[in-house]
Structures are given as C-alpha cells and as structure tokens.
Amino acid sequence: MTLRISDLVNAEASLVSRRCWSDPDVYALEKRGIFGRSWLFLGHESQISNPGDFVQAYMAETPIILSRGTDARIYANVNSCTHRGLPVCRADHGNTKRFICPYHNWSYSVEGDLVAIPQEGALCNKPDKAQLGLKRVSRVESWRGLVFGCFDEQIEPLESYLGDMRFYLDAFLDRFAGGIEFLGAPHRWVINANWKLPVENQLGDVNHGAFLHSAIIPREAQDLIEELGLSVVPRPGHGATFRLMPEDSPVDDMAWGMEGLGGMFGGDEVQEYLREIQAQAASRVGDIRARMKGLTYGIYPNLSFLWSNTSFKVSHPRGPGKVEYWSWAVVPADAPDHIKKILRTNYSSFFGPGGILEQEDSEVWIQQFQGSNIDYADDRPYYYGLGLGEEKVHPELPGLVSVTANEFYARHFYARWRDELQAVEDT
Amino acid sequence: MSELSLQTTPEQQRALERFYHYEARLLDARQYQQWLTLVSPDIRYLMPSRVNVMVDNRQRGKESMISVERELEGEDSLGCPIREESYLHLMVRVERAFKINSWSENPPARTRRIVGNVELMAQEGDALSVLSNFHLYYARPGNADCIYSGQRRDLLVPAEQGYSISRREVVMDYANIEVPTLGLLL
Ligand code: FES
Ligand SMILES: [Fe+2]
Numbered sequence: 001m002t003l004r005i006s007d008l009v010n011a012e013a014s015l016v017s018r019r020c021w022s023d024p025d026v027y028a029l030e031k032r033g034i035f036g037r038s039w040l041f042l043g044h045e046s047q048i049s050n051p052g053d054f055v056q057a058y059m060a061e062t063p064i065i066l067s068r069g070t071d072a073r074i075y076a077n078v079n080s081c082t083h084r085g086l087p088v089c090r091a092d093h094g095n096t097k098r099f100i101c102p103y104h105n106w107s108y109s110v111e112g113d114l115v116a117i118p119q120e121g122a123l124c125n126k127p128d129k130a131q132l133g134l135k136r137v138s139r140v141e142s143w144r145g146l147v148f149g150c151f152d153e154q155i156e157p158l159e160s161y162l163g164d165m166r167f168y169l170d171a172f173l174d175r176f177a178g179g180i181e182f183l184g185a186p187h188r189w190v191i192n193a194n195w196k197l198p199v200e201n202q203l204g205d206v207n208h209g210a211f212l213h214s215a216i217i218p219r220e221a222q223d224l225i226e227e228l229g230l231s232v233v234p235r236p237g238h239g240a241t242f243r244l245m246p247e248d249s250p251v252d253d254m255a256w257g258m259e260g261l262g263g264m265f266g267g268d269e270v271q272e273y274l275r276e277i278q279a280q281a282a283s284r285v286g287d288i289r290a291r292m293k294g295l296t297y298g299i300y301p302n303l304s305f306l307w308s309n310t311s312f313k314v315s316h317p318r319g320p321g322k323v324e325y326w327s328w329a330v331v332p333a334d335a336p337d338h339i340k341k342i343l344r345t346n347y348s349s350f351f352g353p354g355g356i357l358e359q360e361d362s363e364v365w366i367q368q369f370q371g372s373n374i375d376y377a378d379d380r381p382y383y384y385g386l387g388l389g390e391e392k393v394h395p396e397l398p399g400l401v402s403v404t405a406n407e408f409y410a411r412h413f414y415a416r417w418r419d420e421l422q423a424v425e426d427t
Numbered sequence: 428m429s430e431l432s433l434q435t436t437p438e439q440q441r442a443l444e445r446f447y448h449y450e451a452r453l454l455d456a457r458q459y460q461q462w463l464t465l466v467s468p469d470i471r472y473l474m475p476s477r478v479n480v481m482v483d484n485r486q487r488g489k490e491s492m493i494s495v496e497r498e499l500e501g502e503d504s505l506g507c508p509i510r511e512e513s514y515l516h517l518m519v520r521v522e523r524a525f526k527i528n529s530w531s532e533n534p535p536a537r538t539r540r541i542v543g544n545v546e547l548m549a550q551e552g553d554a555l556s557v558l559s560n561f562h563l564y565y566a567r568p569g570n571a572d573c574i575y576s577g578q579r580r581d582l583l584v585p586a587e588q589g590y591s592i593s594r595r596e597v598v599m600d601y602a603n604i605e606v607p608t609l610g611l612l613l
Contacts, residue, residue, distance in 0.1 A: 184506025
C-alpha cells in the first residue's frame with residue numbers, strides 16, 4: 001500500500017493523520033517538498049556584523065555557515081568540504097579569514113570559495129578551484145535583519161513570502177530605533193519529538209496555557225490573555241497571536257518586556273527603559289500596532305518568535321522523531337549592556353532548556369510523538385476542527401482573525417503542508 | 428582555578444561534606460521545601476551556557492587555549508546563560524513540584540546523585556568558596572534514563588544547618604542538551 005498525502009489531511013485540514021508525525025516516508029517528502037523549497041531562517045545580521053564574522057546554522061539537517069564576506073555581503077554555504085565532505089567549520093560563531101578542513105587542509109575563504117589545495121603543488125593536473133568552493137545556498141535574502149536562505153532558485157522573494165506577516169513582525173521589530181540583537185550562541189535542545197509540534201505550539205496554541213501550564217500560569221492571568229487575545233493568519237502557514245490592548249491601558253500593561261521576570265523584578269531603570277520604548281511605539285509603528293502586546297508568532301515552516309518572552313526559536317528536524325530546538329534571547333540592540341543582561345532573563349526564566357515553563361511543553365511534544373506511533377489508531381486522526389470557519393477579516397488587521405481558541409492557524413498550516421507535499425509526491 | 432585547594436582541618440572538610448551529602452539526600456528524596464531552607468534569600472543561582480568557540484591561534488600551546496572558561500557564556504557575558512535565577516525562581520520551582528499539574532514531573536523523576544571532589548578554594552571573612560562535582564542519575568517515566576554531570580561553584584556562609592548557599596554556579600557538561608530539562612535543582 002503506498003501512502004498518499006491526500007489520505008493524511010482532509011480537505012479542510014480539520015483531521016490530520018498520526019502518520020504525518022511519525023512516518024519516515026512523510027519526513028522524506030518534507031525534506032524535499034518543504035525544507036527544499038521554503039525560505040528557512042539562518043540567523044540575524046547582528047550576529048555577523050563585521051567582515052569575517054560567521055555563525056553556524058541549519059537548513060533542516062543541512063549544516064550551513066552563515067558569514068559576512070570581506071565585501072560586507074552575506075554568504076550562506078553548506079558546511080561540508082568539497083573533497084571528502086567533512087565540516088570545515090566547527091565553532092558556533094567567530095571571526096575568521098579561512099575555513100580550513102582538518103582532513104587534507106583544503107582551505108576556503110569566508111565567502112566559501114576554495115582558495116588552497118595543499119596537494120596541488122606536487123601534481124601536474126591542477127584542479128579548477130573556481131568549481132570546487134563550498135556549495136552555496138541558492139538564494140539568501142534578509143528582511144529587517146532576519147536572514148533566510150532557500151535551496152530553490154525559483155522561490156518568490158522573501159518579502160512576498162512573508163507577506164502580511166511583515167505587518168505583525170514590524171509591530172515588534174520596528175519598535176526599536178536601533179533594531180534587535182540576538183544574544184550569544186543558541187541553546188540547542190534535543191527533543192525526541194516531531195519538528196511540527198513545537199512549531200504548531202508557537203504558531204497559535206495560546207490555549208494550552210491554562211491547562212498544561214496551570215501549575216505556573218494562574219487561571220485569572222490566562223483569562224486576561226484570552227479576553228484580549230487575537231489569533232491571526234496573515235498567510236497560510238504563518239501566524240501571529242497577541243493581545244490588542246484597550247486604548248486607555250496603562251503604559252505598564254502595554255509595554256513590551258514588563259511581563260517577564262526580568263522586567264518585573266529587574267528594577268526601576270529597566271522599567272523606565274521599557275516605558276520609554278512604549279512611549280515611542282505609536283510614532284514608530286502606528287496606533288494599532290503600538291497597542292499590540294504579542295504572544296506567539298510563527299513563520300512557515302519552522303521559525304517561531306515568542307514576543308512575550310522575547311525569543312526566536314527554530315525547530316530543526318533530525319528525522320521524524322527528533323528535533324534540535326534552537327533558541328536565542330533577543331534584546332534591543334542599543335540597550336545598555338546591564339539592561340540587556342536583565343532583559344535576557346525574560347526568556348531564560350520561563351523558556352529554553354532551563355525554563356520553568358517550557359519543560360512542560362517539551363514533555364508533551366515527546367508524548368505526542370509516542371502517540372503518533374500508535375498504528376492501531378491510524379483510523380483515528382487528530383481533531384483540528386475547533387472553531388472551523390469562524391475566522392473573519394478585520395477592519396484594521398490584515399489576514400484572517402479570530403479568538404485564540406480557534407485552531408484555524410493550524411488548519412492553514414497543515415493545508416499548506418499537504419499541498420506542498422502533494423506537489424512533490426509523484427516527482 | 429589552577430591552585431591547590433586551601434589546607435583545611437579534617438573537621439572543616441567533614442563539615443562541608445556533611446552539608447553536601449545532606450543537601451543531596453534532600454533533593455533525591457524530593458524534600459525541596461527543606462532544601463529551600465539551605466538557600467540564602469539573596470542567592471544567585473546560575474548556569475552558564477556552554478558553546479563551541481574558535482581556537483585562538485595566539486593561545487597555541489597554552490592551557491588557556493582549551494580552558495573550560497572560554498566555553499562558558501555566563502552572567503558577565505553578553506551571551507545567554509541557561510539560568511540566572513534568584514530565590515524567587517527557586518521558590519517557584521519548589522512550589523511547582525508540589526502541584527499535581529506540574530505535568531513533566533507527574534509522576535516525578537527518580538534521581539540519585541553523588542556529590543564529590545569537595546574543595547575549599549578560598550575563604551573571605553565568613554564566606555567559603557567551594558567547588559564540588561556531581562553525577563546524577565535521572566529516570567523519568569516514559570523517557571529514556573539519562574545522566575547529568577557537572578561542577579558546582581558555591582559560595583557558602585555558615586548557618587544553622589551547617590551552611591547557607593548564597594551563590595551557586597552550575598557548570599554542566601553538555602555539547603547539545605540531550606536531557607529533558609536543565610531546570611532541576613542541582
Ligand atoms: S576532506 Fe576536506 S580536505 Fe580532504
Ligand atoms: Fe507552552
């Protein structure tokens with residue numbers, strides 16, 4: 001029996017088969033149909049501000065070096081030597097002139113060009129080095145400092161790929177005159193789960209807060225979130241959830257950063273700093289976006305941004321049953337160092353591998369993968385029908401909008417996922 | 428720290444070990460509320476992140492080239508430590524453990540830790556700078572068992588139950604984080 005993608009996700013994507021999570025054939029298709037053809041997040045320009053700077057990244061399972069060339073342009077190359085395939089870069093980040101392969105010392109420039117073959121002096125036939133550089137990622141583009149790469153030459157420009165998601169991203173990114181900064185190397189957390197569940201969780205699953213996290217999040221706090229909360233799908237596959245604060249809300253209720261432990265207990269200076277950002281918000285991003293207090297964001301296929309605990313995350317698949325979940329704390333780039341150090345705890349206190357809250361999430365992601373392997377229940381697909389058809393257009397907000405209990409963000413994700421896999425399943 | 432530990436009296440060494448063994452027993456017995464009484468209200472509880480850094484060519488041949496310190500993104504760095512916590516964080520963690528809906532520990536993990544290599548490195552007034560190592564066996568229902576390994580860099584001050592922990596930095600031995608959580612009381 002051959003597996004057909006149309007059997008896995010129904011027309012309105014309200015039923016999703018367990019096999020979507022567990023089947024190795026589905027994963028093989030995902031690598032081609034999704035990770036081979038989407039814009040994938042590589043890093044932020046703040047990580048590679050000087051010529052010679054580099055960071056490591058992944059596009060699904062493919063290791064990538066993201067670097068700033070001596071010409072100040074951004075390069076993304078596969079971290080694998082053209083001679084026998086070893087990684088030529090081992091550090092998480094740094095600054096270098098050359099990447100030197102350990103095996104036979106072929107050396108590559110920071111742009112990825114092959115510059116030296118030590119063996120060639122002893123030989124008559126000189127290889128054409130111009131043909132032997134590291135394999136380039138076909139397309140690299142950045143928007144607001146976020147750098148993405150795509151293996152598919154034909155992909156639409158990044159800006160149109162993001163579409164109206166830019167409106168929601170800018171509500172955060174454009175709040176800061178100096179832009180944002182990613183702090184340090186990512187936390188790399190290996191979780192025995194399928195890559196899509198962390199994504200779905202951050203795409204719009206606000207409602208699990210009151211239940212899964214009830215040991216930490218009081219019901220009243222969650223009620224407040226859900227009362228003001230909106231879920232938006234600006235384009236299928238992307239999603240944004242946030243609270244739209246009433247116009248007369250006190251600045252402390254509205255300001256980004258105040259609700260994390262760093263903001264709450266970091267002292268007057270930090271709070272003043274956050275109020276100052278909020279005071280500028282309306283003039284920078286407009287009235288309605290100044291009142292947006294974000295929760296979770298997702299950018300198709302596997303980038304997440306958690307506004308409330310200011311962190312970017314990437315769910316890198318390592319087969320159907322394993323992810324390397326990367327996360328970074330993010331702060332305003334021009335904040336004084338001591339304030340950055342306080343604000344990063346808005347992330348690390350609750351999220352990341354040491355966070356108080358996210359240990360519950362990672363646990364359920366693992367258990368969901370185990371559940372998805374129960375083949376006896378193959379005829380019992382997961383129910384994604386909550387709120388079916390209840391999303392609407394909104395006079396001021398682009399995309400489809402609904403309450404946070406509506407699972408339309410996930411239906412749109414799996415519908416796009418299904419269509420993209422169907423496009424490659426017979427090729 | 429490359430120097431030898433301080434010359435201690437057998438009594439002082441014994442007192443430190445007695446304290447750490449007691450602490451380990453409380454944690455393995457899940458008596459977290461009692462554990463919290465060993466912690467000073469102004470504690471800094473830290474866990475640096477551990478990263479793969481470039482070898483600095485100028486350091487070639489020197490021990491500093493491959494020092495552990497170079498791999499740590501700690502509280503003074505502009506990277507992102509895994510944990511930078513106060514008494515409040517620890518209190519929330521302890522309270523959480525006694526709620527039936529702290530799902531990732533329901534049923535709770537079974538742990539057993541061995542604390543050793545206790546070295547008194549410095550003494551300033553009352554405050555003792557103490558290093559110790561630990562191995563912790565961790566078995567959580569529904570998951571593969573795993574081992575936590577690390578070093579603790581403590582600042583202890585004498586107190587009723589031996590000492591009170593006023594600062595703890597836990598340096599974990601990991602490349603990728605392969606354990607279910609680094610949020611344990613270590
Ligand atoms: S494998 Fe890289 S130089 Fe031979
Ligand atoms: Fe969660």
